Amino acid sequence: MTATNKSIIYFSLGLITGIFVISQLAFRENNKKEKDKKQPTTQNAPQIFLPQLPAEISFAGEKVPLDRWEVREAFDRELLYNYNSPGHISYLLKLSKRFFPAIEQRLKENGVPDDFKYLCVAEGNLQNLSSKVGATGFWQFMSYTGPGYNLEINDNVDERFDVMKSTDAACKYLKQAYAKFGNWTVAAASYNCGMGRVNDLSTFQQTKYYYDLQLPEETNKYIFRILTFKYLMGNSKEMGYMVDDENGYKPFEARSVTVSSSIPNLAQWALQNGTNYKMLKILNPWMRDRSLKVNPGKSYEVRLPRK
Structure with missing residues (x-):
C-alpha cells in the first residue's frame, strides 16, 4: 500500500469519527432542549393567588381574635383550601340564592343569629346529602338525634330532608347549646362534636371560650370552616366570584x-x-x-x- 493510499484511508477514518462525534453531541443537545421545554420555569408556571385575611371578622356578634397567631393560621388554612376551589364556591353561591332567603327567615323567627346559615353550608353544602355515618340533610342530623328535635324519621317520611323543618330543629339544638355554654361560638362547635363532649372538655380545661379550648381535630377546624364560608360568600364580588341574582338558582315556585x-x-x-x-x-x-x-x-x- 502506498503512502498516498494510507493517507487517504486515515483521513477518511478521521472524517467518519469526527462526523459521529459531532452527531452525538448534537443529539444530546437536542434532547436537553426537549427536556428543558417540558420543565416548567418560574416564568411560565401558573400564578397562584393567595387570599388575604380580613383585618377583623366576627361570628354571631362574637369577635374572632385574629391577633393570635394560631387563630390566624387556622383561619388561613381553611381560607386557602376553599378559595382555591372556585367551582365549589361558585356552586354554593348559586344554591344560596335559592335557599338562603327561607333559611334566614327561619333563623330570625327562632331567634338564632343569621351567621348560622354558614354553619348550614359547612354541614351539608346546601344540599340533602347523607354522610358515611348516616348524618343526613342540610343540617346533617343523625337518625337517633332527629326525633329529639321534632323530626319524624321512618321508612316513609324523613323530615331531615325537609329544609325548613330541619332548620327549625337545628335552631332548637343551637338555642339549647347557647343556654348551656353562654356563647354562640361554642354552641356552633358543639354542633360538630356534641354538647356532652364539649362540656367534658371545657370543664377539664376550665374555660368556655372557644379560642382557648383544645377540641377534637375536626372541631378545631370547624369554626374556621364556617368563618371561611362567611368571608367568601359574604364578600363574593370582592373575592372574584361573579354570581348574582340573575345567574343564581331561583327559589322554587x-x-x-x-x-x-x-x-x-x-x-x-x-x-x-x-x-x-x-x-x-x-x-x-x-x-x-x-x-x-x-x-x-x-x-x-x-x-x-x-x-
Whole structure:
C-alpha cells in the first residue's frame, strides 16, 4: 500500500469519527432542549393567588381574635383550601340564592343569629346529602338525634330532608347549646362534636371560650370552616366570584296542599294534581317511598308546582 493510499484511508477514518462525534453531541443537545421545554420555569408556571385575611371578622356578634397567631393560621388554612376551589364556591353561591332567603327567615323567627346559615353550608353544602355515618340533610342530623328535635324519621317520611323543618330543629339544638355554654361560638362547635363532649372538655380545661379550648381535630377546624364560608360568600364580588341574582338558582315556585289521608300511589296522585312524580320528589324530598302513609289525626304539607 502506498503512502498516498494510507493517507487517504486515515483521513477518511478521521472524517467518519469526527462526523459521529459531532452527531452525538448534537443529539444530546437536542434532547436537553426537549427536556428543558417540558420543565416548567418560574416564568411560565401558573400564578397562584393567595387570599388575604380580613383585618377583623366576627361570628354571631362574637369577635374572632385574629391577633393570635394560631387563630390566624387556622383561619388561613381553611381560607386557602376553599378559595382555591372556585367551582365549589361558585356552586354554593348559586344554591344560596335559592335557599338562603327561607333559611334566614327561619333563623330570625327562632331567634338564632343569621351567621348560622354558614354553619348550614359547612354541614351539608346546601344540599340533602347523607354522610358515611348516616348524618343526613342540610343540617346533617343523625337518625337517633332527629326525633329529639321534632323530626319524624321512618321508612316513609324523613323530615331531615325537609329544609325548613330541619332548620327549625337545628335552631332548637343551637338555642339549647347557647343556654348551656353562654356563647354562640361554642354552641356552633358543639354542633360538630356534641354538647356532652364539649362540656367534658371545657370543664377539664376550665374555660368556655372557644379560642382557648383544645377540641377534637375536626372541631378545631370547624369554626374556621364556617368563618371561611362567611368571608367568601359574604364578600363574593370582592373575592372574584361573579354570581348574582340573575345567574343564581331561583327559589322554587310552589304551592302547598294539606294531605290528611294516605296516598297509596304517589305517581298517580302527582298526575291527578297537575304534576309528575319527579317534580313531586324534587319539591318534597322528605317523602322516602312510592306511597305516603298518613296516620289518623296526622297531616302533611305537600308542595306542588305553582299553577
